Amino acid sequence: MSESDQIELKEILSKHTKVGELFRETDDGRVECYACGHRCKIGEGKDGICKIRFNRGEKLYVPWGYVSSLALDPIEKKPFFHAMPGSTAMSFGMLGCDFHCSFCQNWITSQTLRDPHSISSIEIISPEEIIALAKKHGAQVVTSTYNEPLITSEWAVEVFKLAKRNKFITSYVSNGNGTPEVIEYLSPWLDLFKIDLKGFNDKKYRELGGVLHNVLETIKLAYKKKFWIEIVTLIVPDFNDTEEELKDIAEFIKSVSPEIPWHVTAFHGDYKMDNVRYTPVEKIVRAVEIGYAAGLHYVYAGNIPGGARNYENTNCYRCGECLIERQGFRVIKNRLKEGGCAKCGSLIPGFWKNLQS
Ligand code: SF4
Structure with a gap:
């Protein structure tokens, strides 16, 4: 541009x-x-x-009344693995971000006005039109994503107010650079909160334009406020993939709650790092094992569909029964029974209520 x-x-x-x-x-x-x-x-x-x-x-x-992207995605793509498996999320995004990660996978929309190579346009739209489209396509979830939703929270809340009146589940796909004020503001309207934890090293976080402490505090507060949260770490070779750092991340999540799902996802070349090698499958498998060894109950491999043993599935923490079988974003089998294990009856933590039924 x-x-x-x-x-x-x-x-x-x-x-x-x-x-x-x-x-x-x-x-x-x-x-x-x-x-x-x-x-x-x-x-x-x-x-x-x-x-x-x-x-x-x-x-x-603040931004108001437009989207830069609007699409229907499987909820597994956000990713949420413990919320309405197999449902569809009407996903909208605006423009801009408060970070500038060199491996951003949404840089076209997030880095507009900062990077001349990012070419974006907008479409004027009302919350009524977004919700009408969500209904027409049978979505159960309405999601603010593609750019950093926290920085466009006023518009997201306007859309979510109408979404809630129409019995939709609402969600954020966020970098977690929040404040207590924005968390409080979102509290009545937001159900699901995907938060990136991009590493456990403040110096490297600052290279991305963030501060580790802010993200950790946001995770703690979001959990306390009872949003359903899932945490994602994109494993980038030579950036955040040491055993120590992965262990630190897993132990932090466990200290908040061992029931928070942790997704460790494989990096593929993007934006300013399109010449960096893909994350090897063995590294993702190792990260999952580190998560379980630290005491987390649900750890998932991402971005290598069918390639990381059965680490895309949800198993009952108590009896080990496979309850949700997945390959990539596809749910192959769902044996969850009213949010519980079909075999031993243990409750599986998550957001399993279909608000529309
Ligand atoms: S505090 Fe964050 S959202 Fe607000 S203007 Fe600064 S970067 Fe943007």
Whole structure:
């Protein structure tokens, strides 16, 4: 995208905004945004780090009334493995991100206005239209994804309010750079929260544009607030794949709850790292084993359909019975009985309620 295209897109985006709710005015005439952990203090006429929230007239303007992507995805793709297996998620995304990961798999939408190679457009849409499409296609879940949802939370909540009135499950696919304020704001409207834990090394997190502490605190708080959370670590060769780091991640998750599912997914070359080798299958298998050895109850291999033993399946933690058999995003068999094991009756943690029935 040329510089003039970027300026044009920025002008278009600035028209699809409204005064946000996740900010406060500071004593020195700036506004402090608390939609994400960066807590930008933004002066008049300036943008936040994400470049899509900005200060005009001591008010914070935030994205509103559009999508950059809208698609129907299996819920397993988000990924949620402990929420309505086999259901479809109406997935919408806006533009922008508060991170700049060099291995981003959604960089076309997330890095708009930051990277001239990212070419994006938007479509004007209302929450009514999104929900009508979700109904028409038989979705049970409505998901904010593709860009970082925390930074467009006002719009997500507007869509989710209508989704909830129409008995949809709602979800976020997020990098977890949250704040207590945004978690509180989402609390009445959000059911499922996928959070990335991209490593356990703060220095490397800062290379991505984040802070490890913020993500850990968001996970702890999201769990306390009773969102259904699943954690994803994309295993990137030579970035976060040492035994020690994987063990640290697994032990942290266990300290919050051993029942939180941990997905360890294989990296494939993308964005600025398209020349980096794929994560070997053995590394993913080892990561799953590290998760189980640390005491987690549900650890899943991702991005290698059928290639990592049976580590895509959900087994009863108590009796070992295979309850949900998967290959990639496909559910092959589901023997879950009212959220419990068909053999021994133990409850399997998750969000198993179909709100529409
Ligand atoms: S969402 Fe995050 S990056 Fe964007 S303005 Fe707010 S605090 Fe800054």
